[in-house]
Amino acid sequence: MFQQFELASGVKLFVRPTEQFKTINISFKWKQPLTVEKAAVRAVLANILQFSNEVYPTNVAFRKRLDDLYGAVLYFDTTKKGSHHIFSLNAETVNDAYLSNEKIVDEVFSLLHTVIFKPNLVNGKFDESIVKREKEQVIERIQSMYDDKTRYAQQRLLENIRPNSPASITSNGTVEAVKAITNDQLIDMHHDLLTKDDLSIYIVGDVNVQEIKDKMQSHFSFADRTEKIVKAVDIPKESNNKEFLHEIQDMKQGKLHIAYQTPITFFSEEFPVMQLTNGILGGFSHSKIFMNVREKESMAYYASSSYSSLYGLIFVLAGIDSNLQEKAVALIDEQLKALQNGEISDLELNQTKSMLTNQLKEALDSARAQIEIYDQYKELNTSFTVEDWVEKWMHVTKEEIQQMALTIEKEFVYFLSGKEGATNE
Structure with missing residues (x-):
């Protein structure tokens, strides 16, 4: 899917030449172990670098330069993947x-070099007024979660089942961690990006691979990384004596979030089988949870499951009336039990295979999605292709799915509702 080159130790270039797009997409992804403190520093640093640099010291000048480059797009982002934090610089250019007779790609590469290697510093530090403003922006982003009750409920669930774990650490850190950030920490983190972080660079477009490789080598000189990033591994489960938590806020619709654990993770050989198992359980509109909890019993406004493969967790989310919590949990339990008993129809199996296949193929209509999918799946196999993965799904049997379902164990129920609802016991 991508051709791979090593630009320096710990710095890899992945190029996908394709006539599918008229633009060229570029993505730099710096990776390091995830902690609350590092996530906070990196989130603020991304905001600061997005705002200005040494050559274009104001946001107005920076945005004007992008407009001059036929409206080139350039932005920073932070996410997490398993036990790692990902600091990204993304660009799209004509x-x-x-x-x-124009060389816009070279000019965009020069601009990328500027924003990476030439931050806007005053006496070796970032402007304190900019640091203060961007810390406030990240704090607002973190606090916005409290207005989205579904996001809030999911975060509270994670904090209860995996406290002090990458699973419950957000890519922005916490308000307290952001407030504590110093200018020196931001400078040190920027230095880590340039010299220590594992770095993957992706380029997708109608390009000549050798020319792109030459451009990268002429525009960028990356230092060898001496610190090796360990591959993300299974996250150990912390002991938790509680199995149910009910919290009350001023709201109408109840948010039911259930966590299930499984030993099957992204790195397990049976991973494709678990993808199908989750699909039949609650991943699609034909799945057991959707059809029985929402459609047949009209018990939920929405109901679905998702598989967080890097943590070995399956989540069921449902929007329900406050007085239906116990009935909804019991009905959801029945759907998992049906899977574990091998109650799987040919239609459920075939539809799930088709839906997963279409979902993956449709994602490839976007250059950015091609980068994100390969960035994940290359951890399993650098020669990953969509066709090979679809083939894995096609050979999965009902019996294998039943066996996968037997590995799924309910761990915790979290319920967020208004004043009318279940009691916390």
């Missing part, structure tokens, strides 16, 4: 092939 392809020179569609312009007359």
Whole structure:
């Protein structure tokens, strides 16, 4: 899917030449172990670097330069993947092939070099007024979770089942961690990006691979990384004596979030089988949870499951009336039990295979999605292709899915509702 090159120790370039797009997409992904403190520092640093740099010291000048480059897009982002934090710089530019006598791609590469290597510093530090403002922006982003009750409920569930674990650490850290950030920490983190973080660079578009490789080597000089990032591994479960928590806020619709654990993770050989198992359980509109909890019993406004493969967790989310919590949990339990008993129809199996296949193929209509999918799946196999993965799904049997379902064990029920609802016992 991508051709791979090593630009320096710990710095890899992945190029996908394709005539599918008229633009060229570029993504730098710096990776390091995830902690609350590092996540907070990196989130603020991303905001700061997004705002200005040494060559374009104001946001107005920076945005004008992007407009001059035929509206090139450039932005920073932070996410997490398993036990790692990902600091990204993404860009999209028009392809020179569609312009007359202009070299926009080279100019975009020069701009990328500027924003990476030439931050806007005053006496070796970031402008304190900018640091203060961007810390406030990240704090607002963190606090916005409290207005989205579904996100809030999911975070509270994670904090209860995996406290002090990457699973419950957000990519922005916490308000307290952001407030504590110093200018020196931001400078040190920027230095880590340039010299220590494992770095993957992706380029997708109608390009000549050798030319792109040459451009990368002429525009960027990356230092060898001496610290090796360990591959994300299964996250150990902390002991938790509680199995149910009910919290009350001023709201109408109840948010039911259930966590299930399984030893099957992204790195397990049976991972494709668990993808199908989750699909039949609650991943799609034909799944057992959706059809029985929402459609047949009209017990939920929405109901679905998702598989967090890097943590070995399956989540069921449902929006329900406050007085239906016990009935809803019991009905959801029945759907898992049906899977564990091998109650799987040919239609459920075939529809799930088709839906997963279509979902993956449709994602590839976007260059950015091609990058994100390969960035994940290359951890399993650098020669990953969609066709090979779809083939894995096609050979999965009902018996294998039944066996997968037997590995799923309910761990915790979290319920967020208004004043009318279940009691916390």
